Amino acid sequence: MLIETFTVGSLSTNCYIVSSQETKDAIVIDPGLDFSSEAKQVFDYIARGVLNVKLIVNTHGHPDHISGDAIFQKEYNVPICIHRFDAASLEGLENVNCPAAILLEDGSLIKFGNESLKVMHTPGHTPGSICLLGERLVFTGDTLFAGGIGRTDFPGGSDRDMRLSLQKLMRLPDYFLIYPGHGPSSMMGEEKRVNPFLTS
Numbered sequence: 001m002l003i004e005t006f007t008v009g010s011l012s013t014n015c016y017i018v019s020s021q022e023t024k025d026a027i028v029i030d031p032g033l034d035f036s037s038e039a040k041q042v043f044d045y046i047a048r049g050v051l052n053v054k055l056i057v058n059t060h061g062h063p064d065h066i067s068g069d070a071i072f073q074k075e076y077n078v079p080i081c082i083h084r085f086d087a088a089s090l091e092g093l094e095n096v097n098c099p100a101a102i103l104l105e106d107g108s109l110i111k112f113g114n115e116s117l118k119v120m121h122t123p124g125h126t127p128g129s130i131c132l133l134g135e136r137l138v139f140t141g142d143t144l145f146a147g148g149i150g151r152t153d154f155p156g157g158s159d160r161d162m163r164l165s166l167q168k169l170m171r172l173p174d175y176f177l178i179y180p181g182h183g184p185s186s187m188m189g190e191e192k193r194v195n196p197f198l199t200s
């Protein structure tokens with residue numbers, strides 16, 4: 001599994017291109033860009049690697065994660081995957097083919113080539129926030145950051161749900177790499193040691 005990170009948009013969202021090294025099949029996680037001009041570097045990377053984009057996956061429905069969905073859907077004509085509790089946020093986007101959306105649930109598998117990521121429903125930041133689990137890594141969206149967690153004071157946020165979701169993440173082994181929706185990557189063991197929201 002090959003992972004490339006592009007930091008996009010005015011809120012510096014991490015957009016990840018995750019691909020199978022063998023089959024070249026790929027997914028786009030959170031294309032939260034503001035302008036189509038920002039997409040060029042990502043399109044170039046995909047073209048250089050001769051990658052086949054199969055899916056767009058949103059870790060949740062906030063604008064800074066879904067704002068480029070239409071641009072990527074236009075380029076690659078692929079479905080958008082989002083947890084069903086956040087799916088309504090796609091309806092506000094122009095030029096997005098909503099009927100093509102794949103609604104995710106806890107345990108859903110996102111397959112591309114011979115790779116797969118498992119959906120872990122982690123509400124709290126939004127009702128439909130998800131993490132995507134690989135064998136040794138996890139994409140955490142705005143649920144868990146290096147040294148922090150996502151806000152719970154937006155509409156649909158819940159402190160209680162966030163606590164339960166963080167408890168689920170805490171069960172992952174220390175060697176798990178963390179790829180968050182904003183900021184640098186980290187490791188689960190490091191977060192268990194230093195992240196004040198996991199240590200208290």
Ligand SMILES: [Zn+2]
Binds near residue numbers: 060150
């Ligand atoms: Zn968010």
Ligand SMILES: [Zn+2]
Binds near residue numbers: 065142
């Ligand atoms: Zn965000």
